[in-house]
Amino acid sequence: MENGEFYRVEKTKERMYGQEKLLVCGYAPEEQQEFLGLLKELGLDSIPVVFVEEGDDEVTLVELLKRDGGKGMGRPSSLRRAVIMSGFTQENLHLLISAYRKSGLPQQLWATLTPVSENWSIGFLLRELEKEAETIRRTQNK
Numbered sequence: 001m002e003n004g005e006f007y008r009v010e011k012t013k014e015r016m017y018g019q020e021k022l023l024v025c026g027y028a029p030e031e032q033q034e035f036l037g038l039l040k041e042l043g044l045d046s047i048p049v050v051f052v053e054e055g056d057d058e059v060t061l062v063e064l065l066k067r068d069g070g071k072g073m074g075r076p077s078s079l080r081r082a083v084i085m086s087g088f089t090q091e092n093l094h095l096l097i098s099a100y101r102k103s104g105l106p107q108q109l110w111a112t113l114t115p116v117s118e119n120w121s122i123g124f125l126l127r128e129l130e131k132e133a134e135t136i137r138r139t140q141n142k
Contacts (some may be wrong), residue, residue, distance in 0.1 A: 016093070018086035018113040023064050025052040025126065026108070028083035029074045034105060042099055044092060052079060056110075057123035061113060064122060080126040082109035109133060 027035060028102045032051055033098055048069025053087065065086055083100075085093055097110060109129040111117070117125055 013091055015087055015088050015089050016085070016112050017115060018118065019065060020046055020047055020087035021065050021069070022049045022140055023061065023086070023122070024049055025053055025083070025085040025122065026077050027045060027051060027078040028076050032073060034103070038099060038103055038105075039096075042095055044096065044118065047088075049073075051075065052078065052122055053077060054079075058121045060119055061125065062118045065113075065118075079122070080109060081106060082111065082126055082129060084111045084113060084122075084125070086113040088112065 024032070024035060031046065036049065039047065039049070050067045051072030052059075052064060053072045053075050055067065057079070059112055061084065083096075085096070088096075093112065100108075109126065111125060111129055122127075
């Protein structure tokens with residue numbers, strides 16, 4: 001969603017906005033290992049992963065993306081469970097989401113970095129994603 005509008009992500013090799021990195025929120029340490037294992041199975045384990053930590057609510061996405069891969073690993077997080085993809089190809093986005101859904105890991109929110117969202121705090125983004133998810137649930141239940 002950008003500027004309040006949803007758009008369909010195709011399955012091309014086109015790279016989306018930002019440097020290639022994942023921001024992962026709300027995972028217990030043992031789940032972090034499962035997620036990294038999933039990335040390895042998919043051949044995506046070269047992508048740096050930053051685990052967003054307690055107290056990072058007001059840190060912008062652009063600042064979080066400056067952190068080294070592995071930062072926050074092993075630390076629990078009570079933030080809303082989510083993965084924010086930066087610089088992914090559209091093809092890899094579909095690959096990851098599809099494999100995640102089949103993995104048995106708990107449901108979570110998904111987002112891709114945009115020029116607008118990169119300046120948002122992670123807390124603000126998570127609240128917006130939750131609103132989006134609720135709107136979709138209500139629409140599907142009608």
